[in-house]
Amino acid sequence: MSWLTFWRRPRASGEAQARSARTRLFGGRRFTRGVPYILPSDGEEINRLDFQHYMLRYALKGNFAAPVGQPLAILDVACGTGRWCAEMAALYPQANVVGLDMTPLTETGTARSDNFSFVQGNMLEGLPFADNSFDFVHQRLVIAALPTDRWVRQVQELLRVTRPGGWVELVEGSMMPGGPGLQALNELGVRMSQKRGISLDDASRVDEFLRAAGARQVERRIVQLPVGKKTGRLGAMAETDYLAIISGMRGYLIAQGLITEERHNEVFAQARAELASGKLTWPFYIAYGQK
Numbered sequence: 001m002s003w004l005t006f007w008r009r010p011r012a013s014g015e016a017q018a019r020s021a022r023t024r025l026f027g028g029r030r031f032t033r034g035v036p037y038i039l040p041s042d043g044e045e046i047n048r049l050d051f052q053h054y055m056l057r058y059a060l061k062g063n064f065a066a067p068v069g070q071p072l073a074i075l076d077v078a079c080g081t082g083r084w085c086a087e088m089a090a091l092y093p094q095a096n097v098v099g100l101d102m103t104p105l106t107e108t109g110t111a112r113s114d115n116f117s118f119v120q121g122n123m124l125e126g127l128p129f130a131d132n133s134f135d136f137v138h139q140r141l142v143i144a145a146l147p148t149d150r151w152v153r154q155v156q157e158l159l160r161v162t163r164p165g166g167w168v169e170l171v172e173g174s175m176m177p178g179g180p181g182l183q184a185l186n187e188l189g190v191r192m193s194q195k196r197g198i199s200l201d202d203a204s205r206v207d208e209f210l211r212a213a214g215a216r217q218v219e220r221r222i223v224q225l226p227v228g229k230k231t232g233r234l235g236a237m238a239e240t241d242y243l244a245i246i247s248g249m250r251g252y253l254i255a256q257g258l259i260t261e262e263r264h265n266e267v268f269a270q271a272r273a274e275l276a277s278g279k280l281t282w283p284f285y286i287a288y289g290q291k
Contacts, residue, residue, distance in 0.1 A: 027251015147197035181270025215289025230278030
């Protein structure tokens with residue numbers, strides 16, 4: 001059985017109608033209107049994001065790398081399903097944990113606690129918090145949503161709401177190098193991203209963005225995730241997650257005329273075999289810095 005088992009959460013009809021109004025369909029998947037995000041925004045993607053959270057927590061042996069001490073206020077920007085926030089709220093019961101995202105948590109199914117609150121908002125429009133509000137600010141996996149010319153400004157916003165002496169942490173995954181199948185799909189992802197001003201290579205520059213924004217004591221780590229069931233549990237998780245990512249973009253790529261359905265089927269089959277080979281690794285970049 002696959003390490004990724006998608007489950008369905010019931011939604012109230014009013015919430016479903018509101019979500020439909022702000023999204024559009026490509027190949028049966030919903031994409032958010034008016035934002036540069038290149039991945040779907042639907043129930044299937046919500047489940048993938050939860051799965052990816054568990055994969056990264058397992059790979060990184062925890063939910064963060066920065067030496068945060070005992071924070072009293074924590075912010076997660078582009079919090080997705082809120083799973084990271086919920087776990088941090090449980091780990092630090094003395095802290096107020098806030099998650100910010102465009103998608104309401106009512107659509108993700110994540111339960112909130114007394115010390116975990118949610119604010120709906122678009123990070124590209126600025127953070128709706130006062131200066132020096134948080135001890136620890138976390139932002140993860142926004143590479144598919146943040147244009148290159150916005151990165152430094154975005155990190156400056158993260159630092160603005162961080163208290164002096166507090167920490168900002170960035171975590172991003174890069175494209176996975178591979179054979180002809182993965183190379184073809186990666187090139188399509190690059191073309192799709194470039195139309196939105198996004199460079200997927202920015203993942204490897206997270207430490208540069210922190211320094212350019214004014215952070216001190218910047219540290220950077222690179223974690224190479226094994227890929228493929230042959231490499232063990234983590235490799236099976238990475239293989240499943242990457243397949244879900246490239247599958248999620250399929251409908252949009254075909255609808256935009258970037259590839260035919262037949263050609264996508266061909267390169268996807270090649271990519272699946274390459275991922276299953278057990279010979280690949282998937283690079284993730286972690287950087288943190290102090291205000």
